[in-house]
Amino acid sequence: MAAIIFLLSCWLQTAQAIPPLTPMDLPKLTERAERVVMGEVLTHRMELDQDGLWTVAMVRVTETLQGDHRPAIEVRVPGGHLRDMEISVSRAPDLVPGDQVLLFLDDDRVVGFGQGAFVVTEGKAWRSLHAWAFDNPKRLDTKAGDEAYYTWLTVTEVRAVFSRASASSGHPSSVEN
Amino acid sequence: MYVLFLAIMTPDATAWQVRNNDHGMELRWKQIHITYEVDPSNDQNLSDAAIDSMISAATRTWSQPVGDGLAFEYRGRAEGKINPHDNKNIIYFENDWDYDSSLVGLTFIWSHPDGEIVGFDMALNTRDHDWSIDGSPGENDLLNTITHEFGHALGVDHSPTVQTATMFPSTYPGELNKRDLHNDDERAVQYLYAEGPGPEDDNVMGCSTVGARGAAHLAWFLPLIVTVGRRQ
Numbered sequence: 083m084a085a086i087i088f089l090l091s092c093w094l095q096t097a098q099a100i101p102p103l104t105p106m107d108l109p110k111l112t113e114r115a116e117r118v119v120m121g122e123v124l125t126h127r128m129e130l131d132q133d134g135l136w137t138v139a140m141v142r143v144t145e146t147l148q149g150d151h152r153p154a155i156e157v158r159v160p161g162g163h164l165r166d167m168e169i170s171v172s173r174a175p176d177l178v179p180g181d182q183v184l185l186f187l188d189d190d191r192v193v194g195f196g197q198g199a200f201v202v203t204e205g206k207a208w209r210s211l212h213a214w215a216f217d218n219p220k221r222l223d224t225k226a227g228d229e230a231y232y233t234w235l236t237v238t239e240v241r242a243v244f245s246r247a248s249a250s251s252g253h254p255s256s257v258e259n
Numbered sequence: 260m261y262v263l264f265l266a267i268m269t270p271d272a273t274a275w276q277v278r279n280n281d282h283g284m285e286l287r288w289k290q291i292h293i294t295y296e297v298d299p300s301n302d303q304n305l306s307d308a309a310i311d312s313m314i315s316a317a318t319r320t321w322s323q324p325v326g327d328g329l330a331f332e333y334r335g336r337a338e339g340k341i342n343p344h345d346n347k348n349i350i351y352f353e354n355d356w357d358y359d360s361s362l363v364g365l366t367f368i369w370s371h372p373d374g375e376i377v378g379f380d381m382a383l384n385t386r387d388h389d390w391s392i393d394g395s396p397g398e399n400d401l402l403n404t405i406t407h408e409f410g411h412a413l414g415v416d417h418s419p420t421v422q423t424a425t426m427f428p429s430t431y432p433g434e435l436n437k438r439d440l441h442n443d444d445e446r447a448v449q450y451l452y453a454e455g456p457g458p459e460d461d462n463v464m465g466c467s468t469v470g471a472r473g474a475a476h477l478a479w480f481l482p483l484i485v486t487v488g489r490r491q
Contacts, residue, residue: 130343132340132341133341133357134341134367135343160367161367166372167343167370168280168371169343169370170278170280171365172366173362191359192359193359195358195361195362
């Protein structure tokens with residue numbers, strides 16, 4: 083038994099030497115987010131500046147779970163299309179017009195690059211399981227329901243988390259359009 | 260228990276992925292002679308010679324598995340910035356990092372709708388992270404990160420579950436795993452650029468369920484549990 087405990091402790095020490103390899107969980111995303119919203123991606127446009135090409139998505143906010151409520155917000159993600167050129171950036175969130183989304187935002191950026199962007203469908207907010215980042219939500223068409231690939235939170239769970247947080251703070255947590 | 264043990268003992272499964280564009284086309288260079296420029300200016304006392312050496316080493320690492328299928332050429336110095344129109348593939352350090360602070364590097368890939376990559380720029384975050392060239396604890400190893408980012412420049416996407424792969428998506432200060440390609444990475448670059456029939460395995464978009472490091476530790480530990488259990 084002593085040998086097992088010793089070996090187990092060795093394994094745990096090795097594991098502890100490596101930073102956590104799991105994606106940011108809800109509390110961590112919430113802590114880093116200035117604003118948490120649910121909404122629909124309406125349109126997007128491209129902007130080219132000194133830092134590269136950005137896709138600026140216009141999101142109609144249907145529910146604000148944290149932060150100041152605005153009926154619509156712009157979210158900037160790197161990459162996009164420029165005439166016949168596509169600029170790809172690994173791990174960047176891909177906000178597609180028509181998608182229902184849950185977004186954890188710091189100013190106009192997604193928290194954790196892509197980690198704070200979820201696609202909402204059938205009452206669940208989905209994100210790639212392994213990615214530490216976003217994956218193209220278009221893949222939901224073929225991967226939806228594949229829980230080996232995607233992880234999800236129910237929208238009810240998400241609302242409950244923010245509801246509990248607001249109850250303890252005395253501020254309303256949710257504003258709906 | 261036996262079935263579980265076999266499952267965990269399985270060596271690193273393939274997890275490599277290549278990147279697709281919005282048209283569903285795989286991204287890859289048709290022009291296999293790839294040039295690059297370097298802006299070595301940085302505020303972390305990394306010497307120009309060391310930077311050039313690390314970048315050169317990273318290019319050799321990726322071209323080696325495919326022989327004549329890939330060739331890189333250093334073209335000289337250039338001002339570091341993201342620009343799809345300058346016809347330059349620039350590697351540079353960004354002190355005014357405008358992306359998420361957790362990122363150590365980003366590679367932008369320019370491609371056509373048919374998937375042909377026609378350019379890239381690679382930015383390394385010196386605003387939020389410290390860098391070294393010797394794997395010093397607490398600092399990001401330059402070669403480790405550049406090798407990973409060159410994978411993206413070639414069209415290789417993240418390998419989400421093989422933790423010792425160069426294209427594993429996360430890193431930690433002092434990590435050196437990504438300096439050398441894992442079999443998983445080699446298969447990806449061979450799939451994209453090697454002449455001939457392509458990779459040996461059929462699993463083009465494979466996905467393992469157990470990370471390499473975790474599998475190794477568990478495989479070592481579990482037999483002991485089984486042995487003790489029998490004695491009891």
